[in-house]
Amino acid sequence: xxxxxxxxxxxxxxxxxxxxxxxxxxxxxxxxxxxxxxxxxxxxxxxxxxxxxxxxxxxxxxxxxxxxxxxxxxxxxxxxxxxxxxxxxxxxxxxxxxxxxxxxxxxxxxxxxxxxxxxxxxxxxxxxxxxxxxxxxxxxxxxxxxxxxxxxxxxxxxxxxxxxxxxxxxxxxxxxxxxxxxxxxxxxxxxxxxxxxxxxxxxxxxxxxxxxxxxxxxxxxxxxxxxxxxxxxxxxxxxxxxxxxxxxxxxxxxxxxxxxxxxxxxxxxxxxxxxxxxxxxxxxxxxxxxxxxxxxxxxxxxxxxxxxxxxxxxxxxxxxxxxxxxxxxxxxxxxxxxxxxxxxxxxxxxxxxxxxxxxxxxxxxxxxxxxxxxxxxxxxxxxxxxxxxxxxxxxxxxxxxxxxxxxxxxxxxxxxxxx
Amino acid sequence: xxxxxxxxxxxxxxxxxxxxxxxxxxxxxxxxxxxxxxxxxxxxxxxxxxxxxxxxxxxxxxxxxxxxxxxxxxxxxxxxxxxxxxxxxxxxxxxxxxxxxxxxxxxxxxxxxxxxxxxxxxxxxxxxxxxxxxxxxxxxxxxxxxxxxxxxxxxxxxxxxxxxxxxxxxxxxxxxxxxxxxxxxxxxxxxxxxxxxxxxxxxxxxxxxxxxxxxxxxxxxxxxxxxxxxxxxxxxxxxxxxxxxxxxxxxxxxxxxxxxxxxxxxxxxxxxxxxxxxxxxxxxxxxxxxxxxxxxxxxxxxxxxxxxxxxxxxxxxxxxxxxxxxxxxxxxxxxxxxxxxxxxxxxxxxxxxxxxxxxxxxxxxxxxxxxxxxxxxxxxxxxxxxxxxxxxxxxxxxxxxxxxxxxxxxxxxxxxxxx
Numbered sequence: 001x002x003x004x005x006x007x008x009x010x011x012x013x014x015x016x017x018x019x020x021x022x023x024x025x026x027x028x029x030x031x032x033x034x035x036x037x038x039x040x041x042x043x044x045x046x047x048x049x050x051x052x053x054x055x056x057x058x059x060x061x062x063x064x065x066x067x068x069x070x071x072x073x074x075x076x077x078x079x080x081x082x083x084x085x086x087x088x089x090x091x092x093x094x095x096x097x098x099x100x101x102x103x104x105x106x107x108x109x110x111x112x113x114x115x116x117x118x119x120x121x122x123x124x125x126x127x128x129x130x131x132x133x134x135x136x137x138x139x140x141x142x143x144x145x146x147x148x149x150x151x152x153x154x155x156x157x158x159x160x161x162x163x164x165x166x167x168x169x170x171x172x173x174x175x176x177x178x179x180x181x182x183x184x185x186x187x188x189x190x191x192x193x194x195x196x197x198x199x200x201x202x203x204x205x206x207x208x209x210x211x212x213x214x215x216x217x218x219x220x221x222x223x224x225x226x227x228x229x230x231x232x233x234x235x236x237x238x239x240x241x242x243x244x245x246x247x248x249x250x251x252x253x254x255x256x257x258x259x260x261x262x263x264x265x266x267x268x269x270x271x272x273x274x275x276x277x278x279x280x281x282x283x284x285x286x287x288x289x290x291x292x293x294x295x296x297x298x299x300x301x302x303x304x305x306x307x308x309x310x311x312x313x314x315x316x317x318x319x320x321x322x323x324x325x326x327x328x329x330x331x332x333x334x335x336x337x338x339x340x341x342x343x344x345x346x347x348x349x350x351x352x353x354x355x356x357x358x359x360x361x362x363x364x365x366x367x368x369x370x371x372x373x374x375x376x377x378x379x380x381x382x383x384x385x386x387x388x389x390x391x392x393x394x395x396x397x398x399x400x401x402x403x404x405x406x407x408x409x410x411x412x413x414x415x416x417x418x419x
Numbered sequence: 420x421x422x423x424x425x426x427x428x429x430x431x432x433x434x435x436x437x438x439x440x441x442x443x444x445x446x447x448x449x450x451x452x453x454x455x456x457x458x459x460x461x462x463x464x465x466x467x468x469x470x471x472x473x474x475x476x477x478x479x480x481x482x483x484x485x486x487x488x489x490x491x492x493x494x495x496x497x498x499x500x501x502x503x504x505x506x507x508x509x510x511x512x513x514x515x516x517x518x519x520x521x522x523x524x525x526x527x528x529x530x531x532x533x534x535x536x537x538x539x540x541x542x543x544x545x546x547x548x549x550x551x552x553x554x555x556x557x558x559x560x561x562x563x564x565x566x567x568x569x570x571x572x573x574x575x576x577x578x579x580x581x582x583x584x585x586x587x588x589x590x591x592x593x594x595x596x597x598x599x600x601x602x603x604x605x606x607x608x609x610x611x612x613x614x615x616x617x618x619x620x621x622x623x624x625x626x627x628x629x630x631x632x633x634x635x636x637x638x639x640x641x642x643x644x645x646x647x648x649x650x651x652x653x654x655x656x657x658x659x660x661x662x663x664x665x666x667x668x669x670x671x672x673x674x675x676x677x678x679x680x681x682x683x684x685x686x687x688x689x690x691x692x693x694x695x696x697x698x699x700x701x702x703x704x705x706x707x708x709x710x711x712x713x714x715x716x717x718x719x720x721x722x723x724x725x726x727x728x729x730x731x732x733x734x735x736x737x738x739x740x741x742x743x744x745x746x747x748x749x750x751x752x753x754x755x756x757x758x759x760x761x762x763x764x765x766x767x768x769x770x771x772x773x774x775x776x777x778x779x780x781x782x783x784x785x786x787x788x789x790x791x792x793x794x795x796x797x798x799x800x801x802x803x804x805x806x807x808x809x810x811x812x813x814x815x816x817x818x819x820x821x822x823x824x825x826x827x828x829x830x831x832x833x834x835x836x837x838x
Contacts, residue, residue: 006477006674007681014476031474038472046469046690053457055450055654057433058425088507088657088684095683099540117682121518123542235474236689238507255425262426263536264514265507269688270655271465 008113008363016357027406027413029304029375030357032168034233034297034322036378036392037385039289042232042275049274056270058262060086064273067280068241072224074282075200077215083244083254086268086276087261090198090227090240096264097223097242098122100256101192103159104151108139110325110364110372112168112196127151127158128365135316136325137167138174141181148189161191163214166199169364169374170325171301171318173203176212183217192253193222198240199321201231201290204298209319220247228279230321231290239268239276292392297322299397301377303407308375311414322378325361328371331418335371338417342369354413380406427532427782435776446825446832448723448794449776451587453652453716453741455797455811456804458708461651461694468693475689477681479505483692486699487660491643493701494619496634502663502673505687505695506680509617509646509659515683516642516661517541519675520611522578523570527558529744529783529791531587531615546570546577547784554735555744556586557593560600567608580610582633585618588783588793589744590720590737592622595631602636611672612641617659618740620650620709623717628738639666647698649740650709658687658695711811716741718816720796722826727794730833741797744780747790750837754790757836761788773832799825 005011013031020026059065065081072079087093091114098105098118105119109128116126129139129147139147139161151158163182166173174182186193193214203209215222227240244254261267268276279286301318305326308315313326328335328346335341340349347360350373361372381391382402391397398404424430432450439445478484484500491498506512510533517524517537524538528547535545548558548566558566558580570577582601585592593601605612612633622628634641646659663673680686687695698705720737724745727734732745747754747765754760759768766779769792780791800810801821810816817823 006678007685010474010477010681010685013474017476033474035473038470043469047466050462050465050469051457053653053655054454055429055432055452057436058429088688091682092684114682117678121679121682234472236472236686238685238688259425259536260540262429263510263533263540265511265684266426266429266657267655269507269657269691271690272688 007117009359012357012359024355026351026355026357027409028357028379029377029410030359031379032230032323032376033235034230034293034378035381036233036293036388038234039232039286041283041285042234042279045275045278046237046271049271052270052274054270055267056273058258058267059084060268060273060276064277064280067277068243071280071282072243075213077213077224077243079243083246085242085254085258085261086273087240087242088265088268088272089229089238090196090225090242092265093225093240093242094118094194094196095121096257096260097194098124098160100260101160101253103157106139106144106147106158106161106191107365108137108162108164110136110169110361110366110374111162111164113359113364115162116365125151125156127156131170132178135167135172135174135178136170137164137172138178138182141178141185144182144185145189158189159191160194161186162194162196164196165213166203166320168199168321169323169359170316171321171323172316173209173211173320176210179212179214180217183214186214186221187218191221193218195222195224197224197226198230200226202294202297202322203320204294204301205319215243215245220245223253228276231293232279232286233293234275237272237275239272239279241276241280296381296392296397297378300380300403303398304375304377304410307407307411307414310411311418313414313418322376324375324377325372326375328418332371334418340371343372344368346371347373350413350417354416356410356413426536428778431776431778443774445770445774445776446828447776447798448796448829449778450798451649451742451795452654453649453712453797454800455652455712455807457653458651458705460702460704461653461698464694464697465656465690468690471689471693473689474686475692477677477686478503479687479695480692483696483699486696487662490699490701491662494632496632496643496662498662502665504661504673504677504680505692506659506661507684507687507691508648508657509615509644509661511684512644512659512661513537513613513615514540515676515679516613517543517579519679520579520672522576525558525563525566525577525580525610526784527556527581527583529555529588529780529785529793530581530583532778532783534581535784544570544575546575550589551597554586554591554593554597555589556583556591557597557601560597560604563601563604564608577608578610579613580605581613581615583615583618584632585622585739587618587740588742588778589735590740590742591735592628592630592739595629598631598633599636602633605633605640606637610640612637614641614643616643616645617649619645621713621716621741622739623713623720624738634662634664639664642672647695650712651698651705652712653694656691656694658691658698660695660699715800715811715816716797719799719822722817723794723796723829726826726830726833729830730837732833732837741795743794743796744791745794747837751790753837759790762791763787765790766792769832769836773835775829775832
């Protein structure tokens, strides 16, 4: 059952748009949209398939499914087209999975604000486990077993372990060691792992960021979800994909998922399937566009991270995606004098005093009393496609006036807050 | 929880495609797709918006919402843009409604094969009530009160009354008198009415088919769903819309729905919203295309109806959409000699012996022992866009060889079955 409260990131985004329309100047760090133009080849792909109006198979046509299978195969996950499905967003995939997989949900705290409400819609309990000090997106392996035990003695049935690799909201990526520890526990405790890898291709510097996904370690009990919303800035096109396990779980889980999909959305829109077929094949021109995007996200996320640390917050250095998740605990006393005592008042103060929109940590499941928030940095690239293209192609995007001005304002605001 | 069985119409569609790919000649009456080309203006609209990649508001942008509001207002339902939302298909809308509205579901028997599985996913009970003799899409008003009483004494909580106006699978439209009777009961029994009006614009002869929708009678407790999949043959574009009640139910129902939508699908794809804005404004060129489509659907549905009656089946005459729902009860003895004793064996026999794919009545909730099925007639217009355009523009589509050949085969098969 739903609470009637809209997903807080989408709600905040609508509030910002309304306030901007009323003339307010707001720096929008509150919504995880990659505000970049679509690659021209993607637009051409959509146009070229605009006459496709038939439903087609629920899992998607063979072409897009093969492309997605190739995408995973190139990432050390040998995959057949029959193992994958495309869907209207990985959000829809995650909802369907929650509806068809029995048992309760284990999520990292903090984590993306949709896992828990989906669980509620599906009638599930949510078992939140704090993230380790070094990274987000995963429960601290040292706490997971105890959390499972406690949940079971409370009568819950923890069954689905959600990992976000790389992570939203911390912009970090769990190390192979951490992933291995979690997979060992998952196997031991008979959990299904759902690995949300929608930021997988936005690791800022892949050469220095080791990667190990749970599907490599637990191929029989890992479902991987992904999509084009983040990597290719196609949030408004709603293109997601899912890879099902091979073996034990395979056929019945996939069958139950497709049964639900057939009743929930029928299929991904046919023209969007064409885009999926093109994009998941990863042609050179898109790989290049993606690499530029990841570099830009990295440069700006690191810059915002620097400003936060400079102001006195602690913050994990971002290595992927376009988020930072600072903690203003070291400044608690100073913030207290401004009436800021928890994450809600911190979010409100930043918006009302400085016009800086961020997403309070408690909206991501974090302790309401903590002084933490998520700042999304991918909407700082300019208001026009021209500015955004300039940012993408620039060797020094931080020096572009339309970006440096925003960074200056952000830095000024955080310093002021901490002063 | 899902049974792992795919929506039977989509499953049958995939089976037909597979058998055709293997060389079988199949007349496909088993899937409710309007196999017509999209109007060129719709394709142009999608192309022109192909660069739109931002998420935008959950309910849809103001433009598409205003267009949908205008659409309803022109149908005797004064509607504000704040009352409507666009979504990736009316199927997704119906799923979200089932997840957010408490209580159990009342559906006509037979009815579209998705209502009941959605209820199961949402943890609801389904109370099926047979349709009256004269039309489908609605519970027989004479049976509804008793059914509610029986359900309540069994511990169920009937709360949502689904009406399909016009109907899938019978191709008929409940009369204003029937709708009025049902609305009186709904008010009396405190039910929310969900009026699935996706076939609303495919009444074959609007001048001779009186219309009264429940939202006219019960504006405070009726939700209307619609979409472009059927009227404009855009099934593969996944564009749906919903109109919420005004007054009592209004704000909290819409808020709960949007909360669920924000966690289930975020928003309708941005380029598809542009199409919705264009199409729901009903420009003259689309109205003309739609009128041709409705005429064609009517001519072919009536022709198939004639062949069924000629063969000895009873069948309500179709007046809207592209379905007929015959009953072979008068031929039970003859069918028995062919091993056909129920709707499953009837569906199987028609497919295996004559290559005629239909959807057995029990898959639509009907009694398994009844000799009934749904025949969808909108995939008889040809295999190529040229043939389909010819069918659309022809004054006598039944005389086109590519259509008359199929009708001859259908007629021959039914006569043979009954002989």
